[in-house]
């Protein structure tokens with residue numbers, strides 16, 4: 001049936017919006033089929049207990065009937081991983097990424113149809129079906145059984161979902177898998193699913209967490225940690241690294257047939273805070289480039305000030321580190337206001353010192369000083385303030401413009 005229908009779609013359909021980057025969101029008004037004409041069943045949003053929004057049937061739906069297409073941004077699997085981690089890190093509770101084919105996912109987080117509101121059930125009345133339309137795979141939600149008006153629509157997220165985090169399932173079905181998308185790719189990447197009798201299952205095989213190892217890790221890009229597996233990391237050069245799943249460093253859950261894990265080995269996430277001293281300009285090296293002694297001295301002085309501000313920032317960080325760690329964050333969010341203020345102030349001083357240094361370098365490049373140049377005395381007490389972006393460099397008559 002599915003093959004037959006997809007063949008009909010392929011032969012009859014024609015769409016003129018080939019360059020649209022949201023391929024799933026293309027306008028299908030030109031296409032005669034119900035799927036393509038967005039002839040959805042009547043549905044209604046409603047608020048569930050503990051599961052956020054849900055979608056219910058607003059008319060009687062027959063078994064096998066097409067209900068709605070799952071629309072969203074079509075993205076690669078790498079992008080799906082990145083987004084899923086980033087959404088999680090930003091505290092997004094609900095996940096809207098489902099698999100389209102081996103290499104593509106549909107992300108309905110920011111854009112999508114009402115299908116994004118359909119919740120999971122381990123005993124669902126709907127199912128997803130994939131269709132090839134004009135060479136593109138699309139996902140539709142279909143009724144598995146007759147559904148009466150007012151009933152909640154639900155399909156099983158297993159195999160399709162890229163939830164990332166492990167969310168406890170509240171579907172209430174007798175055969176509930178306990179976790180949403182327990183068999184989905186996202187879930188399995190997040191949690192190594194242990195087999196009974198697996199030697200890695202024994203605690204003796206699991207190395208203990210050692211916080212000293214933290215320092216050797218690259219900085220985690222935009223995530224608050226929690227899942228080491230397949231994490232996309234940025235090294236100090238900004239290139240991406242991928243941590244391959246390790247058999248010994250993952251959370252373990254035993255899924256299926258109601259069994260629970262005998263022993264659970266969980267390694268704590270490794271965290272490292274962005275180093276405030278990255279990407280620093282070495283003012284000493286810049287200073288050497290200037291022919292003028294005054295320019296060299298000025299740039300060297302600003303480098304000194306910048307180094308001071310950097311040390312201050314690092315020492316403030318050391319001071320607030322316990323509070324940050326207590327909050328279990330990789331960054332400086334969610335700390336008490338007084339601590340945040342201290343951190344912000346140190347950052348501002350550092351930014352200002354950076355700015356003064358860069359400005360001094362640029363100014364001396366753009367306006368090389370003749371011997372009669374009026375130098376800025378620098379920020380020492382009583383001296384003139386260094387010139388800033390708004391100030392014209394003071395040039396004596398005949399100096400460079």
Ligand SMILES: C[S@@+](CC[C@H](N)C(=O)[O-])C[C@H]1O[C@@H](n2cnc3c(N)ncnc32)[C@H](O)[C@@H]1O
Pocket residue numbers: 050051052053054093094095096116117118119120121163167168169170171180
């Ligand atoms: C595709 S969204 C479904 C719509 C969502 N309820 C909303 O308010 O936007 C998937 C999210 O809904 C929640 N959810 C769906 N089914 C659930 C269930 N059976 N138990 C608990 N939470 C569920 C989870 O937070 C999940 O990440």
